[in-house]
Amino acid sequence: MAITEEFKQELKARTDIADVISSYVQLKKAGRNLVGLCPFHNEKSPSFSVSRENGFFYCFGCGAGGDAITFIRKIENLDYIDAVKLLADRAGLTIPEDTARDGMGHLRTRIYEANREAARFYHRQLYAPGGKQALEYLRGRALTEKTIIHFGLGYSPGDRFELVNYLRSKGFSNNELIQANLANQSQRGYPFDRFSDRVMFPIMDLRGNVIGFGGRIMSDIKPKYLNTSDTPVFNKSRNLFALQFAKNKANGQLILVEGYMDVIALHQAGFENAVATLGTSLTQDQAMIIKRYCDEVVICYDADAAGQKATQRAIGILRPTGIKIKVLTVPNGKDPDEFIRSYGEQGSARFRMLLEKTGNDTEYRLGQLRAQYNVEIPEQKIDFANKAAQLIEGLDNPVEQDVYISRLSRELEIEKTAFKRLVEKNSRRRLREYQKDEQRQVQAEMNGLNDRLNKEKHFNLRAANAEEAILSLMVSHPDAASVIAARLSPELFVTGFHRRIYEVLKKRVENGLEITAADLSGDFSEDEMARISRMLIQHPRELQPQDAAMEYISVLEEEKHRLTPQQAAQADNDTIMEQLRRMKEKKK
Secondary structure (H helix, E strand, O other): OOOOHHHHHHHHHHOOHHHHHHOOOOOEEEOOEEEEOOOOOOOOOOOEEEEOOOOEEEEOOOOOEEOHHHHHHHHHOOOHHHHHHHHHHHHOOOOOHHHHHOHHHHHHHHHHHHHHHHHHHHHHHHOOHHHHHHHHHHHHOOOOHHHHHHOOOEEEOOOOOHHHHHHHHOOOOHHHHHHOOOEEEOOOOOEEEOOOOEEEEEEEOOOOOEEEEEEEEOOOOOOOEEEOOOEOOEOHHHOOEOHHHHOOOOOOEEEEEOOHHHHHHHHHOOOOOEEEOOOOOOOHHHHHHHHHHOOEEEEEOOOOHHHHHHHHHHHHHHHHHOOEEEEOOOHHHOOHHHHHHHOHHHHHHHHHHHHHHOEEHHHHHHHHHHOOOOOOOHHHHHHHHHHHHHHHHOOOOHHHHHHHHHHHHHHOOOOHHHHHHHHHHHHHHHHHHHHHHHHHHHHHHHHOOOOOOOOOHHHOHHHHHHHHHHHHHHHHOHHHHHHHHHHOOHHHOOOHHHHHHHHHHHHHHHOOOOOOHHHOOOOOOHHHHHHHHHHHHHOOOOOOHHHHHHHHHHHHHHHHOOOOHHHHHHOOHHHHHHHHHHHHHHHO
């Protein structure tokens, strides 16, 4: 069964959206609303607005928006039911027991349970006769029993049906195992184990749930590492390996490394603030998660060409968050795991020395750039100066800019004023490019060109704008909502997305139910709730809402009967005359 209306209203009555969001964001009063720095993207001036009165938030910078449930879904990476559970616990409410067994919420719960059982199965197999090679591999990497148990490491047997048969004996269905990506489906429709003959690394979320696995092969078969694909509980771009441990040990700093073994070796050596991405390059979502738990991140990727490229990319993603960045390059091309093992008992102390001497990302990027040029040759010296000026221009802090302008002008034996002018020239160029991009984005937004949710808007701008105004009126003015619901048929809506919203609102009105942002989140996705929030914040309260509603309905009636250019080209004379007659009747 779904969450009852009574429970929704009780939760809404006990949930103050400003109190919920202020647990994550520092808010301050600004007119009728509260504002703060958006937790979903980097910004220096607040564009994140919270309406306590109407129960929704909206960010003018990145477009995130919705009610308290949407906020929790987005910031905690939860589905609707789990977000409701979290808010219910916060409000001292007990969610109806049957609700957790409903739809996607039930499937997610079953996947969590299947993953937990799989992790236990894999761990037992590590110590079974068939897991001997895997256990020797882990011990050969100098891992202690304590570390193996702490991370729940395991082994997936070579038989492709052992896990499937075990989990089915525990009551899990074939579909649940496939949805969890613990099993693949054969051409004949039979499930078989996704992981075979691999050392297994359980991946957990911040609450300690096993959400997926990474597996390292015990043979020469490729790929060497295989990870769980995205599932209803796992998104590799929005999670970090070992963050559930590292977040409590961060103390303002996280160490970002490339692989599972690097993380585990660092934790065992006492650096329990290490985390890793999950088989992919660092993403913006992961960067925002990192920012939530520390003020400084140390990037410690491999020293090879691929590692250097990944480091440069990670810097570009982390810098806009405002977080401090350092880059640690392990000597002799070793990764952190190899480095620590190579020094035996001294490995931890040696790595700490590297950590203490680590420079910031600007030093690293300048060093990488400097290595490409011979500044003794005038032409290469000029090229290096131009590239360095572009890099320094991208620094946000003017003091930091001045420090590096002074240093590089001395190093290159260039007048500081000349080098500063070069930096300023790059700054003006970037500003022009930014302004052009901004103008293009605004134009595209006005024309609905980039609207992924409502692709029909671009071809029906007048109708779509009227539809948005009507939807906003219904939420903001309860009296107008009942008039609109009685007068306006869903068929008059030109765009399908707006029609779907209207059908939900109309049904609530006809059933005598309230309409607020909090009443809609169960029917719409995070992105859709963000769009609804934008509608609400862009359309101010009307002084005469019912009159305004009638005007907007008239627009819809006109637009619904207006021929598109394609229709006009195909219509005969009689059809066109009838169309004109109807439009004239409407204007009388």
